[in-house]
Amino acid sequence: MLPVLRSLAAACLALAGACSSPPAEVVPAAGPSEVRPQTPVISPSAEDTVVVAVRRLPASLDPFTELDPWGQRVVDDLLFEGLVRRQGDSAPWIEMALADRCEVDHDPAGRGVVCHLREGAQFHDGSAVTREDALLSVNQWLGSRGQGLRQRHGLDGLRAAVPADGPPSGPKDSSGRWLRLVFEHDDPLVLEKIAAIKIVPRGRVAQPDQPIGSGPFRFVAGDDVHLMLERTSKAPGLAGRIVLRAIDDGAAALTALRRAEVHVLAEVAPIHVPKELAKPAMAARFAAYLVSPARFDLLLFNLREGPQSGPRMRAALDLAAPRGELALQVYGLPGLPLTAPVDLHAPAPIDLVALAEGRDAEAGLGPLLARPAATADASGRAAADAILNELGWIHERGLRRRQGVMLRLPLTWDASPGLATGVARALRGAWKLLGVQAPSVTASWPYVQANLLRGGKFSVALARLASGTDVDLYPWFHSRGAHNLTGVADQTLDAAIDTYRAALTRIDRDRAKQAIATRLGELRPAIVLHAPLAVTLLARTLTGVQFVDDLPRLDRLGFAPGRTDDAWIHEP
Template structure:
């Protein structure tokens, strides 16, 4: 089968950015081989002293490997929170930065220089010490353009990283960046020796310094972890073992929770939230996680922003939230939800206005618009799809639904074979500041390679504003510039959120002391025991 990628995209870059669809298939055999029949100790209980087994139901399969420099898959990313550490990590519940491998938050030496000191006795899962050279290596491979790291776009301000001594690392910045101490959380520290020896094996069998070590993974089945006994960091494992069941089928996931096969599940179907309240605690947490509408602006119809705006105005978002999501979402009134500390209400808010939609389409000369819309087969997205079609039909628009698995749909997007796409997204797993959240969708790969916005004056303006905000020392100035970007991307609507959803999680309170649901995709068992 021929490889599909956008014209002009170098092969390695394409594979990195499209989630390693081919690479994931290639490593499946390796993952399965190292997994094999596993003694799961199903149902084993214990205390919060590092005994017992935690079993969880995850909603997404393994679509990528685990290399933290490049993985964007929801499940491997969640796994990496337990396997790897950064100098600084984000608290998975609050998304506030906290020192992990470092003894404290990076220390500011001057406006463009920071230093971080590693904790004594930190080791990787093979027993080797974590050194400053490993930290330098981890950042340099992210910054190396030929590696096409997904994390590189979040640290463009780093100039050099050097080892001062075995335990101290110094960062020199290209310009002052006030968010530096928390932003370094995007980089997980990896063992130089192991990665250089066999990067493909490392991607399939990750080795970190976190509280749990990787044991095995079988695609569309399970991931197995064990407590790393010599971990000496701030968040030691409180269970002997974890087994993550990869259960993409919604009803099967709910059944696993109700039967007690697992002690927690993510992505509870909205219709089942109340039904699970009796045997388990269920909570839906407001997230940045959005459902967005993205257009192929290389298509002359969607190059006209009036057409893009019209399709937003045509959507009865409140009906979608009320019926398909049982109220578990907030209609987008800005790029981030109102609960975000840097929320700005956009100058353009897309309320349900069929008359305005028809008017804009007429002005654009498209009275009989027909197109195909790609959506993923993620349970809640699939539930929403017919309501999108219904809303557009009320405005005289004929949309054909194309629903399939996520990798297949993104392959179409990345080969330029799409008109409109509706999909979920949540870069807040990498960080919750507006600069990072905006750069994910509006700076670099997405506008340049996915929705074809890179040649527009609007895109150039967005880049200028984000770069200016990044270099602003004053917080008020940064917020004002981010507000300008919000207004601009809302008006342009080349890619813009329809809603921000709540994430329903279910868990057994008695079995998992310390567990808390997350405002991002995935589950976290850091600081969680097994009773």
């Protein structure tokens, strides 16, 4: 897989490290006999259990490591709490969790957040949540070990976690429940960002195979196929048990869904779209959504020097990118057409009735059915050729030259096998047809990031930005951003990013995101080679369906009263 831009706000920055390697093996979780006695929990019946079918189980549930999307959902929704929780459609975009009060302190001598831990909070093992637990947990994010986490969640400025003796502007408090998170600079989104820091009990930091947090669910058991979690206290109308079930065969996953053995199918195999969705009774039993997670495979351009630093050259290289070949031969399916790595696509309902009636164009599958035209790549190359000629780069005997200088744009990547190799080969082949030489510059991703990208010693680079729906792009595309690898510096873009950070409502935030996307599309510091599309199916008997980062929020799921899940298997 491609490296991952680990932070571009909740993003994995393969420019921060390590998503270039193949997915980690899933280490079997502790079985039921290994689980230690914990606080009493309900024993949900099968009727109280929501089963989610995923292609593979989360590689880790350790909140102090890089998490894949489903691992993040389990950690955020079920197992762990932070001082605050991301929530709401208005500033400050959070609600209290393990803290019952948090205040931002703008004192230049100690910028940060001061929080008070709520009384009575307990971990799943029955121990009380203390300030020492919170300080120990925050300290996992400090130093070199936590560098990737800080970058991923936009917390680069976090410098320390220390005890406090009360609120910034209030009386002293000797209860021992106040703490301060110290930051180097003010950040208007700091409360939202610290929600990523989960609190664990002392002594449990190094035991991710039996995760203990304070969330609404506790870990029960797991194996190579299942991950089971149970609610710690009764919640009428909500599921008492959540089970993640790994089914890597698309046909088997659909069969399990129709038999009511699973209630959420996270990703319908592309081969079954739209034929299987259009079968009789699907519309009556299931709701479908077209989702596009914020994961963008990119080309990054160095805007500081070199031929690619000119906007017309970047436009030519963008046009010449073989997106048709990438979609059909490398990725195997179309992606969402985007001009910038900004998530503007919310999960959208699919009209299964329209599909069943053959009205595919009205169903809402849109770009997933829009196969690239066979001539699209050739047309793009022709347009790119015209721009290069206009710029004085003449194509002669297979090479593009200007004033005797050959057009040579080294492609920096980490040489990881599989997808990255396919993307690099397609790009270099398409540019070669234009007479553009693109020799590979390869090394381990940590070396590429630290010695080439951060030093501005590259022309173009392959990377993946894996982020969340709401992500602060300041570190990556603001002229003063700490990780502005491309060197982009534009007042209009800076203003749009600043407006996003200052937004008080969802409407204002979304308008700012659109402005950021528009300006990034005009400047092209990075171009999107592929943004994935997928179909999610959910049983209509489920209640509380709410998407977070294009995955269903797990702790809100439940079943409608009096539901029936009659198994139905469509005969071929």
